[in-house]
Amino acid sequence: MGTVRVGLIGLGTVGSGVVEIFSRHREQFRTRAGVDVELTRVCDRDEARFAALGLPAEACTADWRAIAEADDIDVVIELIGGTGIAREVVLAALAAGKSVVTANKALLASNGEEVMEAAAASGVDIMFEASVGGGIPIIGPLKHSLTGNEIASVYGIVNGTTNYMLTRMADDGLDYATALAEAQAKGFAEADPTADVDGLDAAAKIAILASIAFNSRVIFPQVPAEGIRDITPADIEYAAEMGYSIKLLAIARRVSGGIDVRVHPTMIPTSHPLASVNGVYNAIYVVGDAVGETMFFGEGAGSLPAASAVAGDVIEVARHIGSGSLGATGCTCTEHLRVREIGELETSYYIRMLVADRPGVLATTAKVFGDHGVSLASVIQKAASSDAAELVYVTHRACEAEVRAALAEFDALEVVREVAAVIRVQEL
Numbered sequence: 001m002g003t004v005r006v007g008l009i010g011l012g013t014v015g016s017g018v019v020e021i022f023s024r025h026r027e028q029f030r031t032r033a034g035v036d037v038e039l040t041r042v043c044d045r046d047e048a049r050f051a052a053l054g055l056p057a058e059a060c061t062a063d064w065r066a067i068a069e070a071d072d073i074d075v076v077i078e079l080i081g082g083t084g085i086a087r088e089v090v091l092a093a094l095a096a097g098k099s100v101v102t103a104n105k106a107l108l109a110s111n112g113e114e115v116m117e118a119a120a121a122s123g124v125d126i127m128f129e130a131s132v133g134g135g136i137p138i139i140g141p142l143k144h145s146l147t148g149n150e151i152a153s154v155y156g157i158v159n160g161t162t163n164y165m166l167t168r169m170a171d172d173g174l175d176y177a178t179a180l181a182e183a184q185a186k187g188f189a190e191a192d193p194t195a196d197v198d199g200l201d202a203a204a205k206i207a208i209l210a211s212i213a214f215n216s217r218v219i220f221p222q223v224p225a226e227g228i229r230d231i232t233p234a235d236i237e238y239a240a241e242m243g244y245s246i247k248l249l250a251i252a253r254r255v256s257g258g259i260d261v262r263v264h265p266t267m268i269p270t271s272h273p274l275a276s277v278n279g280v281y282n283a284i285y286v287v288g289d290a291v292g293e294t295m296f297f298g299e300g301a302g303s304l305p306a307a308s309a310v311a312g313d314v315i316e317v318a319r320h321i322g323s324g325s326l327g328a329t330g331c332t333c334t335e336h337l338r339v340r341e342i343g344e345l346e347t348s349y350y351i352r353m354l355v356a357d358r359p360g361v362l363a364t365t366a367k368v369f370g371d372h373g374v375s376l377a378s379v380i381q382k383a384a385s386s387d388a389a390e391l392v393y394v395t396h397r398a399c400e401a402e403v404r405a406a407l408a409e410f411d412a413l414e415v416v417r418e419v420a421a422v423i424r425v426q427e428l
């Protein structure tokens with residue numbers, strides 16, 4: 001059994017978890033997985049982290065090139081994050097003939113093709129299980145266990161921060177600002193929560209999952225993303241009355257003429273398994289033509305869960321080194337499917353508006369929908385104040401472009417005070 005020499009760059013949340021797993025389980029890797037993996041060198045720009053993690057000084061460096069370009073390293077783990085230095089690290093390591101394991105969704109979702117091509121050119125592996133769903137195995141299953149399927153759809157709750165906030169809003173009536181402040185106080189949300197609450201983190205993740213599920217490259221800018229900033233307890237209550245839960249859903253579906261990929265708050269039936277995924281947990285629900293429905297559930301973030309996925313990747317690379325099969329599983333994007341524009345989407349919509357409380361308003365608003373071919377499945381009317389009423393419409397399946405055109409008309413109608421919420425409804 002030869003020893004596979006690993007270099008780790010970035011000793012933050014995930015990197016420190018990887019150090020812990022390697023020191024705890026090296027013997028188990030030998031006996032159970034048949035590979036001897038040595039954490040040969042580590043790098044961080046904050047040198048105080050070395051002593052804090054009990055790492056020997058001779059194995060530590062602040063210079064990432066001393067790992068990415070070193071002769072005595074076989075596998076490089078990149079855990080810096082982002083698309084700047086991390087991209088340089090990954091490309092330098094691949095060019096130097098080292099396999100790379102990374103958790104970097106931002107890099108994969110925007111520079112995936114470049115990275116895959118660099119790995120193929122050097123005949124080495126690039127693995128990234130931790131980039132989506134943290135500790136949940138999803139990339140491996142999509143690439144391997146489910147290859148006997150044509151995948152029809154992937155629906156994911158892939159951002160724990162927003163799922164925690166929506167759960168608190170639904171269970172305890174918190175408003176958005178209070179839920180965010182609580183998530184920040186508990187360390188679930190960053191000081192700048194933009195990437196989470198605006199759906200950008202989830203968009204990067206579904207770009208990666210869609211690329212693998214449909215064998216066709218989807219990049220981050222192609223994914224329309226809307227976040228949860230405008231979700232209110234009132235909408236969550238209406239949803240519950242109608243038998244729905246609101247989740248920030250990352251969606252990828254095979255549709256006629258291409259694929260439909262998007263992220264937005266979505267009403268899903270409370271009876272669906274995804275509706276009971278609460279708190280910081282993540283889940284990815286995959287439908288294949290042979291396997292039917294499957295759901296992968298677990299901790300989508302955190303030091304040890306993400307490190308668990310990184311360690312699994314490192315062991316697989318070590319096995320490939322042992323069997324001489326490095327680089328055999330490269331880029332799987334062999335097709336070029338069109339990513340549909342959001343305006344082409346057909347789904348149902350929940351629309352809540354405040355209107356003047358006068359006779360004929362219901363008919364006026366219904367006519368606008370009718371003029372755009374949007375048919376209505378239900379309407380609830382409640383008094384909002386002495387002179388205003390709240391109308392809650394749910395449409396049948398309608399074209400997004402037509403719904404948007406109707407909403408633009410409402411803006412110009414004197415009787416419509418405000419379109420307070422528009423949330424897509426997904427029957428799964």
Ligand SMILES: NC(=O)c1ccc[n+]([C@@H]2O[C@H](COP(=O)([O-])OP(=O)(O)OC[C@H]3O[C@@H](n4cnc5c(N)ncnc54)[C@H](OP(=O)(O)O)[C@@H]3O)[C@@H](O)[C@H]2O)c1
Nearest residue numbers: 010011012013014044045079080081085103104301302306
């Ligand atoms: N955290 C999670 O739960 C989680 C889950 C799944 C995937 N991921 C992904 O895993 C990656 C790492 O995330 P993380 O949460 O561990 O980040 P993190 O805690 O910020 O750790 C990154 C570490 O890299 C260091 N670093 C930055 N630039 C460097 C450079 N040029 N040279 C050497 N070290 C450098 C940072 O130092 P400074 O602190 O001085 O910047 C920090 O110690 C990201 O791609 C993230 O998206 C994270």
